Each structure stands twice: as structure tokens, then as C-alpha cells.
Amino acid sequence: MTTRRLLLNEIAPLMGRERKLSHSRNESISKILGVNRDRTATNGTGLTASNLVRAMSILTKRTDLHFLTLRPWVKVLSKRGLLRHERVWCPFCYQEWHDTNKSIYEPLIWCINVVQICPIHHHPFLSVCPHCLMTQLVLSGDSQTGHCNKCGKWLGSSRFKSGEVSKMKKAPEIAS
Template identity: 40%
Template sequence: MSINNLESCEPWNSKFPKTPKRSKLYSLEPVSISTAYTEGLISYVCRLAEAHCVSPGVLIKQEILPSFRRNYTVGNQEIYQLHNNGGITTVACLPKPANTKNSNEYGFLAFQYIKGLEPLVLREDLQSLIIPPWIGEALGTDIELARDVRAWCPKCFQDSLDIKKPIYEPLLWSITAVTVCPYHHQPLQSRCPFCKKNQRPLTGKMQVGRCSQCKAWLNKLGENSSESESSVYAELEWHLWVTKQVMGVLAVTPNLPYKETSAAIAQVLRDTKRPESEISVNPSTRRIQLKLLETIACYVQ
């Protein structure tokens, strides 16, 4: 074969597919994503940390925040996103999200964790792991959308242990208006049955399914029901109805365009009858629940 013919030949590997880009961290798939029981962002961060045999605090400080700062610069009121295209760097300006106590609610911490994680795990669906931002925007600041303490269903944890499914903490449990488990019809717990302590939504050494204080499994009910739990049992039908409305929103919001999302939420509200029984739940809880339902209803009009 002549030199000219050799030069005209295709490279030997031209017909092979290109090697896909590799993620720095495991591209862990969120549990039950795009469903009413989708995993929350905090749970995802904790499971990702466990997969790498480190604590959430180490993962956040050594990987997530440095990754975020490579592409973003934080000012007092704005965040500057840096784009490098062919050696030319451009800057886009974004409003700085407000601080929230719970990273499962859209805010500055959730924004940092999502934008820091995306290039590390090469996933574009992490936004689905927080409460839809439009709810917080429409609800305002006078109502607590996400809890400032951790909540869970012990029986859900036990079910996962029994059938050896991934243990995770659904986003639904973070929402203040949700007070019961829709599957086991029991009040969500917020105090460890062993050390009797409440827990912040995220701590540096947190593990899914375990108490962040004493490290015990949270798969058992507490011995003594609180006054708020007794109130939930007394009006269980109402609390389940509220929970189902919120689940309907979580199930449709991540995937659909604005108009389709509005129609789907409206259908959820139309199809479900509000219980006729007299409501006598905790006034503060009832106020939060009614305000959230009103916000959803106004959004779809």
C-alpha cells in the first residue's frame, strides 16, 4: 500500500464509540425520583457520603463546596456564575437565594449543594430532590414550609430493612404540613425513641435511618405519644387528606411544563374530596396546612 493510500485511511478507532465522561464521585441514582415519595436532597447527600465511606460533613467541605466555588462566586446579594467557552470567560448574574433552615427547601444551602454536586456526579435531576421552589415563593416567609427538625416514619425504615431495599428519607417528610405517613397511617416522629432528642435536618455526621445523636436505628416508635401526635390520631382522616394533596404536587411538578403542571395539580384537587368531619387539629399545624393548600389552589387558577 502506498503512503498516499495510508494517509487517506480512517483512524483505526474511528468506528468505536467515544468513551463517556467519567464522574468524579459515584453517579448515585436518587431513590424513587419523580414520584410522590422521591428522596430528599439531604438523604441523597448522606447516602452519597456513605457510599464513599466519609461523613456528610467531609463530603460537603472537601468536595461539594469546592466544586461549587469553581463555577460560582458569591456576593452579598447576587451569585456570579462563570462560563469558560474556548478560553473566553463570561459571567452571568443570579439573585442570591435566601437562607433556609432545611436544605430540602430551596435556599442558599440547597443551591450550593445542587450546583456543587451536579459536575461531581454528572446528574441533571438533583433539582427534583428539593421542595418545588414555586411553593416557597408563593407561600411567603410567614409560614414554615420545611421543618427545622428532622422527621421520619419508623415503619418505613423497618420495611426497607426487612426487604433489604435502600434506606432513604423521602422529601415528603421535610414538609411541615405533612404530619402522617401515607402508607402506615401513623404520625411522623421527630424525637429519637432511645435518647429522646430532636435532630437538625442535616448534621456533619448524620446517617439515613439513624439518630444523629446516639446513632441508634430510628425504626421503633416512641413509648409515649406527645400531645401533637394524639391530635393527629384524633383527626387522622384530615391529615391523610392533606398529605395526599402534597404528594400529588410532588408527583407531577418535576417533570411537566408549567401549563401541564398546573392542570395536573388542579385535577388532583378536584378529584379528592375534603373530609366533612369537624377539624380540631393543633391551630398552628392547621394554619400551615390550610395556607399551603390555598397556595396550591391559587397557583393553578
């Protein structure tokens, strides 16, 4: 099941979004979530994250899902410039999880704008697919975690050595 189908069929109705949707195969994730173009809001401190957590809590019967977002930090963190507007990743994390049969996921820390380096592997995050050289959407309707949401190829790799990683486009520096 694609992310788009999950959102359209299961999550959007619980967020009160079903009447406004066309149920088109190409329905925009932003439109489904009602966030215009700011898909980063799903991980943030605002209403979109809160509504998404509520819907997911109903579906999963879990009460701790707010910890998967920055909602617990709403009174501490400024929303301004908090989240990235493009997806970044550590290819070493993806590959390590793949090779050890662990769940492939995108840690919340990868979304935070000021975090530029993987705290585990101490390498800068990547923001461009090494295969198609395209930047990645934060959330895509047809993507699979750990894969490029443009060409679909695997983003993890143990072949990236320090020199190779530094030659690839890294996550953009934030302005001070």
C-alpha cells in the same frame, strides 16, 4: 465517609465555600453550607438548594437532581413556614426498607411542615429518638440515615404499635 467530610472535601469547593472554611473536624454543617442555622434550606426553593444541586450535579453528572428539592415549586410555594426545623421520620418506613434491603433515605415529603402523617403507613411522624429522647437535627455532620444523630441508634421499628406511637412525642403541630 461522614456527611461533614463529604461537604467539606467535595461539595463546599464547588459551592465556592472552600476559602472560608477551617477544615476542622468539627466544622459546622451550617457554616459549610453558608446557611447560618437554617439547614432546612438544603431542601427548599432558594439559593442554597440551587447551589447544592449544581454542585451535586457536577459530581454525579446528573441533570435531574433539582427534583430532590422543592426548587421546581419555587413559583408555587411560599417559603414561609414551608420546611421543618427538626427532622421527623416514619419508623415503619425505615424498618420496611431495612427488612426488604431497600435504600434507606429521607423522603422530601418528611421535610414539609404541613405534612404530619406518613402517607404510606398513616401514622404520625416522630421527632424524638425513642432511645435517647432527643430531637433530631435536619442535617448532621456525623449522622447516618435512619439513625439518631445524637446517640446513633436505629430509628426504624416494627414494634411500634398504634398505642406506642401515640405515646411517643410526635412532630409538633403547626400553627394556623
